[in-house]
Amino acid sequence: MIVEDDKIISNELKKLLDNNGYETSTLKDYKNALEEIINEKPDLILLDINIPFINGEVLLQSLRKKSNIPVIMVTSINSEIDEALSISYGADDYITKPYNPNILLLRIGAVLKRTKTNYGSIQTELTYKDLKFDIQKGIIKKDNNEIELTKNEMIIFSYLLNHQNKIVTRDELMTALWDNSEYVNENALTVNISRLRNKLKEIGYPDVIDTRKGMGYILL
Amino acid sequence: MIVEDDKIISNELKKLLDNNGYETSTLKDYKNALEEIINEKPDLILLDINIPFINGEVLLQSLRKKSNIPVIMVTSINSEIDEALSISYGADDYITKPYNPNILLLRIGAVLKRTKTNYGSIQTELTYKDLKFDIQKGIIKKDNNEIELTKNEMIIFSYLLNHQNKIVTRDELMTALWDNSEYVNENALTVNISRLRNKLKEIGYPDVIDTRKGMGYILL
DNA sequence: TATCTTTATTACAAAAATGTAAGATTAGAG
DNA sequence: CTCTAATCTTACATTTTTGTAATAAAGATA
Numbered sequence: 001m002i003v004e005d006d007k008i009i010s011n012e013l014k015k016l017l018d019n020n021g022y023e024t025s026t027l028k029d030y031k032n033a034l035e036e037i038i039n040e041k042p043d044l045i046l047l048d049i050n051i052p053f054i055n056g057e058v059l060l061q062s063l064r065k066k067s068n069i070p071v072i073m074v075t076s077i078n079s080e081i082d083e084a085l086s087i088s089y090g091a092d093d094y095i096t097k098p099y100n101p102n103i104l105l106l107r108i109g110a111v112l113k114r115t116k117t118n119y120g121s122i123q124t125e126l127t128y129k130d131l132k133f134d135i136q137k138g139i140i141k142k143d144n145n146e147i148e149l150t151k152n153e154m155i156i157f158s159y160l161l162n163h164q165n166k167i168v169t170r171d172e173l174m175t176a177l178w179d180n181s182e183y184v185n186e187n188a189l190t191v192n193i194s195r196l197r198n199k200l201k202e203i204g205y206p207d208v209i210d211t212r213k214g215m216g217y218i219l220l
Numbered sequence: 221m222i223v224e225d226d227k228i229i230s231n232e233l234k235k236l237l238d239n240n241g242y243e244t245s246t247l248k249d250y251k252n253a254l255e256e257i258i259n260e261k262p263d264l265i266l267l268d269i270n271i272p273f274i275n276g277e278v279l280l281q282s283l284r285k286k287s288n289i290p291v292i293m294v295t296s297i298n299s300e301i302d303e304a305l306s307i308s309y310g311a312d313d314y315i316t317k318p319y320n321p322n323i324l325l326l327r328i329g330a331v332l333k334r335t336k337t338n339y340g341s342i343q344t345e346l347t348y349k350d351l352k353f354d355i356q357k358g359i360i361k362k363d364n365n366e367i368e369l370t371k372n373e374m375i376i377f378s379y380l381l382n383h384q385n386k387i388v389t390r391d392e393l394m395t396a397l398w399d400n401s402e403y404v405n406e407n408a409l410t411v412n413i414s415r416l417r418n419k420l421k422e423i424g425y426p427d428v429i430d431t432r433k434g435m436g437y438i439l440l
Numbered sequence: 441t442a443t444c445t446t447t448a449t450t451a452c453a454a455a456a457a458t459g460t461a462a463g464a465t466t467a468g469a470g
Numbered sequence: 471c472t473c474t475a476a477t478c479t480t481a482c483a484t485t486t487t488t489g490t491a492a493t494a495a496a497g498a499t500a
Binding site for chain 4 (some may be wrong): 144150151184185187188191192195211213214
């Protein structure tokens with residue numbers, strides 16, 4: 001979606017993108033821009049900083065409260081402050097007019113690539129050594145093998161994976177697993193670790209969760 | 221982590237970052253850079269494009285095969301092609317020397333903010349209207365309320381959310397839920413949808429999964 | 441080494457998740 | 471409007487997940 005008040009530039013951009021395999025739509029002013037955007041859910045927005053009535057940065061700020069749709073700021077003002085501000089407001093990239101069409105296309109490609117796993121969708125696969133961890137289905141795959149993790153095992157494995165090679169205390173894991181409002185046996189964690197270890201062993205990783213007595217666990 | 225061969229610039233960068241609350245480490249050349257990076261797991265890398273022996277872009281390319289650690293390219297060559305290339309190789313941002321310290325800090329902040337939920341970690345929260353969906357724990361939160369989803373309900377809700385406002389066929393959902401190797405009753409899906417709907421109703425969203433008879437379902 | 445504390449393992453029972461079947465509803469074609 | 475196919479609801483039985491307790495093993499400390 002192109003948000004740009006200058007019709008000439010807008011058409012130029014549209015033509016460029018249409019010719020390169022993108023579907024485009026255009027908005028000429030800020031009026032209802034937010035609704036239009038939310039409604040249409042474009043994959044990416046090219047946002048002119050100087051669209052009439054409202055500054056593009058204000059629009060970006062409001063948009064960011066509702067959505068993570070990627071935004072590339074387009075501006076004629078080649079000011080470093082604006083560039084930095086765009087980024088801190090949540091723009092995904094920034095380009096100045098006059099723009100080099102090829103650069104613009106590359107940047108669009110890069111932003112889409114960078115954000116496609118995140119925008120609106122859930123990152124489902126995480127890698128640990130040669131294992132693929134599908135958090136959505138709760139399974140770990142290795143070549144042809146595949147083991148299923150239960151919810152608790154998933155939470156523990158995710159947590160360890162997010163802190164790989166760092167020691168994770170038992171308390172941290174307890175908090176990740178259970179609201180500290182509800183009381184559970186201290187040993188419940190130990191049992192769940194044990195179960196996770198067994199499953200990892202099944203798939204050929206017997207000793208990856210190491211005990212650091214008195215400190216916690218570490219995923220190697 | 222600063223990867224930069226010019227000691228003066230390297231020290232300057234280090235001082236700037238140290239003074240602004242970051243912990244830094246430095247690498248002076250490409251030798252074993254990849255191992256060092258993988259080993260240390262920095263939160264962000266400032267990568268000089270002209271480090272000795274190997275071009276920074278090559279390093280970046282190899283790194284991207286192993287990790288998504290955010291990288292900001294630093295270069296003295298103010299060439300648009302390099303900038304575009306950096307981005308398409310997977311750099312998260314790009315800055316030219318001489319750099320404005322404040323801009324650099326802002327960009328570092330922006331990149332860290334943008335990537336913190338993704339780097340090495342699992343994106344755990346997704347938003348639907350005013351609900352927060354924690355995929356890792358399988359719970360949906362609304363203000364003080366909170367409902368727990370089972371694995372099947374999570375899979376269905378995730379799938380619908382990833383295709384919000386688009387019609388999703390029953391077959392798609394069946395495939396998302398079960399390997400098509402194992403046979404399950406057609407009705408199993410209906411029952412699971414029903415269960416999910418009840419939970420969504422509990423939390424104040426009674427009619428968000430709409431049936432499109434003969435076609436599938438749609439999340440409004 | 442002896443002792444004490446931390447962590448592991450196992451078996452078991454309670455709770456939760458899930459597929460099935462039977463019957464009820466509903467939407468849309470004719 | 472009527473009929474039929476699609477979808478829904480409910481209840482139930484099986485399977486899975488999970489916490490507990492009792493006992494065992496392993497590390498640390500003296």
